[in-house]
Structures are given as C-alpha cells and as structure tokens.
Amino acid sequence: MNHDDLNGWAKRAADWVRDYHAGLRDRPVRAQVAPGALLAALPSEAPEAAEPMERIFADFERLIPGATTHWQHPRFFAYFPANASPASMLAEQLANGIAANGMIWQGSPAATELELAMMGWLRGALGLPEGFAGTIHDTATTATLSAVLTMRERALAWRGLEDGLAGGPVLRLYASAQCHSSIDKAARLAGIGQRNLVKVAVADDLSMDPEALGRAIAEDRAAGHVPCGVIFCAGGTGVGAFDRIADCLPHCEGLPTHVDAAWAGSAMVCPEFRGLWAGAERCDSIVFNPHKWMGAQFDCSVQFLRDPAAQVNTLGLRPEYLRTLEGEDVTNFNEWTVPLGRRFRALKLWFVLRAYGLEGVRAKVRDHVAWSEALCERLRGMPGVEITSEPRLSLFSFALGDDAATEALLTAVNREGRVYLTQTRHAGRFVIRVSVGSWDCTEADVMEVAEAVERLR
C-alpha cells in the first residue's frame, strides 16, 4: 500500500462510510455479539508477509460492523451521545492525512493557532467572559485530572512536584455524590486519595448543599487538613444533576473551583440553558466535551482556564529538546495537559462551527431537548411506567414497578436493538436512562423508545 493506493482506497472507504450511515437505521443499535466472539475469529499473531488490501478490507466488512455498537445510530440513547457530524468526519480525515503532532507550537503552528482561535470561539459561544483561555484534551477525565493536580500543587505551593507527597498534609477535595467517577479517579491518581474526596450532601434537587460544603471545609481546617479545591457537577451522568454553583461559591472559602460540564456544556450555546450553570463563569476551570453533544467527534474535550499559568506551572516541563529557538513566548499546549503528543483536534471544531454555524448547533440541542421532553410525556402517560427523574436538558429516567421488571424490560429492549438505552441507580432504584443527542436523530427516532417500551414491557 503506497500513497497512490491510499487515494483509491480512501475513495472506497468514503463510499463505505456513506453506505454505512445510510443503512444505520436497519442495524441493531447495540452490537448483538457474545463476548469473545470477534477475538476468536482473529488470528493470534501478526502476519509475516504483507497481505493484499482487498483481503484486509473484506475482513473489515465481514468482522467489524457486526461487532460494533453504533454510536452514530439515530436511535442511540444510551450513556451520553458521542455525536459526530459529517463536517467533523471530513476534518478528521484531513487531520489524519497530515498526521501532525501538535505537541509544541513549532511542531505544528496551524494546530496550535487554530486551537487558540477555536478556544476563543467556544468561549464566546458558551457565553463565558473574556479572560478564560482554553485548551483541548482527549477526554474530560484527563482535563479533570489536570485541574485536580493544579489544585493539589496550589495547596502545596508547588512543592509536591519536587518533594512528592510523603509527609505532607492531608489534602481534601469536595464534590457532590452526583459527580462523575472521573473525579474519584482524579483524587486517586493525584495522590489525594479517595477518602479525602469529600462527597458533600445534596438537596432534594440533587444539587450540592452550600451550607454543608462550607461546614465540611471548616471542619477539615479545624482538624488540621488542607482543603485544596471544589468540583462542581453541571449535568451529572446518572440523571443530570446540576449544582447551584452561584449559591455554593460564597461557601468555597476562596478554594480553586472546577466545573464538570462534560455533557451539558454543549447546551450552553443556547442562552436559555445558561441558568443551569450560573456561577460557572466565576470558576477557575471548566471542562466540557464537544465530542458529546456538539458534533465534533471523539476525542475532543475542552478545558477553559481562568489562569492557565497555574496549570502550566503544574504540568509544564520544557527540556532543551522542546525549546523553540525563534521565540519562547509561543503557546506550547503540551504544557497545559498531561500527554506530550497531541492530535490536531482543533480542525474538526473549525469545520463544525463553520459548516453548521452556532445557529445550527443550537437548533440540534433545542430539538434534542424538546424531543426528550415529548418522549417523557408519552411514557408518563403509559400505565405502569413511572418517570423517576424529570428531563434535565435531554436526559430523563423511568422505571417499571420493581427493579426486576425494569431490568427485564431494558434487556429486552437492547436485545431487540431498535433503540439502545442504559441504566443507572437513582434513589435506590434500578432506572432506565434516556439520553437524546445523536446528530442524525429525528423526533420519530426518539418516539421509537415509547414504541419499544409498549411492545416489550
């Protein structure tokens, strides 16, 4: 395979992708394969001799799509979406063809400067004040880890980086129990420890109790611990909990703050939803994933920072071989993030934001929210179906009379494959989540959830 062959195969791949998307509605959403089936169909060792591309492509068609859960299926309502617009796919093809590593400015000025520009576009699009700088991570998990490492080092006056953590104070982090497991992971990996991530009590609406936050910080200080940061949940993964950030900020005692809006952040392109994260604009760090709900496909997680210097002081290293001789004042985005190497992810944001415009992105979000609400009302009207959490943006949950019946329904729905739904535990119950956000879904696709429930319950 050389570059001339690549051209022909790329055209064939583009045709394959067109047909794949055109045929998605005829496929079951969730892969209908047993664990290990694909693995057993693959040779256990790499071939010694080159194989013809015809055979490789034929095996791809034979083995891969059937063992794939189709995240771009218009009836994918599981987890959160990881939606991908056609403009994003095109940009990714170009970025793949260039295959640059944008680790430092010199490594690819285009990657760095387009990222700088896109962070400005997105900051404005989400209604955040000037003064926030931004960078792109692979995932929200890494962005949150970066924020937590920065909280740790601020609390230690940047001594942890040199000295390690042994013999240091007990650091304490605060978040509600509705926060995502990536916060737990960050507390673990940053050496703060799971038990020093304080899960602050929530009110009836699942938002963090501001008074409880203030009390927890005061008690920790009295006990000689060192509080180092507060993490807010803006769109929880279970049932879409939102902390009332503005109400909590006066109780944060000046600690650094980070907002996890991995899913819901994209909805803030619509001014009418911004009340949900009021106060985020005064926090130190915010993460949101355009790869969830903005059509800029996985992976693309944006972190806004009020003071990038704090994070760069924590994560940045500049050995001789990474210096830019022409000027040291350029932005080297690897110093803002955990990995050194970085893909050219800004390109898909540029394509998406231009190909659809902010109006196009807002229209998608508004449709998804409206259709989710309409579906919720239809399910509410069905005897035996109980809405267990009201729609937060495009996410709600429902259940049948008892856990066993709900679980049996979910299994039947996903085995049938017309729609794909997943579960969470809410208020002690097994509940089915409905999360609308696929790029190509229509209202009719969303309503198929009600039809599946009617058919299979």
Ligand SMILES: *Cc1c(COP(=O)(O)O)cnc(C)c1O
């Ligand atoms: C999806 C999600 C994450 C983790 O996202 P990754 O980008 O996959 O790491 C974190 N927090 C929330 C609220 C999420 O919905």
